[in-house]
Amino acid sequence: xxxxxxxxxxxxxxxxxxxxxxxxxxxxxxxxxxxxxxxxxxxxxxxxxxxxxxxxxxxxxxxxxxxxxxxxxxxxxxxxxxxxxxxxxxxxxxxxxxxxxxxxxxxxxxxxxxxxxxxxxxxxxxxxxxxxxxxxxxxxxxxxxxxxxxxxxxxxxxxxxxxxxxxxxxxxxxxxxxxxxxxxxxxxxxxxxxxxxxxxxxxxxxxxxxxxxxxxxxxxxxxxxxxxxxxxxxxx
Numbered sequence: 001x002x003x004x005x006x007x008x009x010x011x012x013x014x015x016x017x018x019x020x021x022x023x024x025x026x027x028x029x030x031x032x033x034x035x036x037x038x039x040x041x042x043x044x045x046x047x048x049x050x051x052x053x054x055x056x057x058x059x060x061x062x063x064x065x066x067x068x069x070x071x072x073x074x075x076x077x078x079x080x081x082x083x084x085x086x087x088x089x090x091x092x093x094x095x096x097x098x099x100x101x102x103x104x105x106x107x108x109x110x111x112x113x114x115x116x117x118x119x120x121x122x123x124x125x126x127x128x129x130x131x132x133x134x135x136x137x138x139x140x141x142x143x144x145x146x147x148x149x150x151x152x153x154x155x156x157x158x159x160x161x162x163x164x165x166x167x168x169x170x171x172x173x174x175x176x177x178x179x180x181x182x183x184x185x186x187x188x189x190x191x192x193x194x195x196x197x198x199x200x201x202x203x204x205x206x207x208x209x210x211x212x213x214x215x216x217x218x219x220x221x222x223x224x225x226x227x228x229x230x231x232x233x234x235x236x
Contacts, residue, residue, distance in 0.1 A: 028082050031095050034118070035110050036080050039099060043071040053119045055149060055185060060121070067123070075102025083107070086139065087225070094120060094142060120145075133202075136221075137191055140204040143227060144219050145189055148208060152180040162228045169230070176232060184211025192216070201228070207235055 034051075041048060042060075045068045049057055060067065079100040086094045094111045111120035120142070143160075150157060154177050158166055169176070192205040203220045214235025220228050 028085060028095050030116075031110060031112060032080060032082060032097065034112065034116070035097060035108055036077070038110075038118070038121070039071065039077055039080075039108075042067050043077075051118050052121075053117055056119060056121060058185065071101075074104045074106070077101055086135075086142075092146070098126065133194065136202045137194060137204055139225070140202070140219050140221050141189060141191060141206065143221055143225070144206055144208075144217055145186070147219075147227070147230070148180065148186050148189075148217075151176055152183075152186075154181075160227055161230070162222075162226055165228060165230060179232075180210075183213045183215070186210055197229075203229060209235070
């Protein structure tokens with residue numbers, strides 16, 4: 001079975017469709033048009049650097065020897081349909097599309113910032129609808145992927161964290177930031193397991209594989225998308 005991921009995110013969030021723009025984010029119709037252009041470009045072995053964030057652009061180029069022949073073998077794109085949209089954070093929307101080609105179909109998950117720069121791009125085979133637990137895992141994975149990128153760049157967004165966790169993050173920033181910077185770019189983020197806290201809030205564990213090392217992350221995200229637990233440990 002084909003399973004190809006352009007970015008480190010291996011999960012797809014499935015919520016109700018949202019066609020309009022959200023807090024300055026491109027609307028789903030604009031995102032769909034951009035994705036259609038991206039698919040056409042990649043099928044022709046073209047990468048428009050300005051479309052992507054620096055990290056995503058590097059990841060696409062790293063995997064282009066697989067992307068291009070995969071899309072060529074699929075044949076011409078016949079239809080591109082919005083499946084659903086999710087909001088991992090109040091200012092971030094993730095859209096999922098079904099791309100129907102002449103010989104096969106793919107699901108694309110994409111997210112753009114307010115300037116139209118693509119920061120998330122996932123290509124995978126069509127899948128069955130996600131369960132509630134899978135949705136929670138997907139949102140946790142999406143949030144953690146963004147947090148790792150922000151912390152590697154020395155950025156701490158207070159709105160992402162609960163007040164108590166924000167205090168811990170600030171106290172440990174002199175360790176976290178240089179540690180992640182030294183680890184190099186994030187290559188893959190693999191889901192390990194989920195448990196429930198005493199308050200019945202999901203707690204997820206992921207293995208983050210970087211260029212030079214691995215880490216295990218434990219994360220919990222509440223119903224409002226706020227991170228209430230975040231633990232960084234050496235990976236096995």
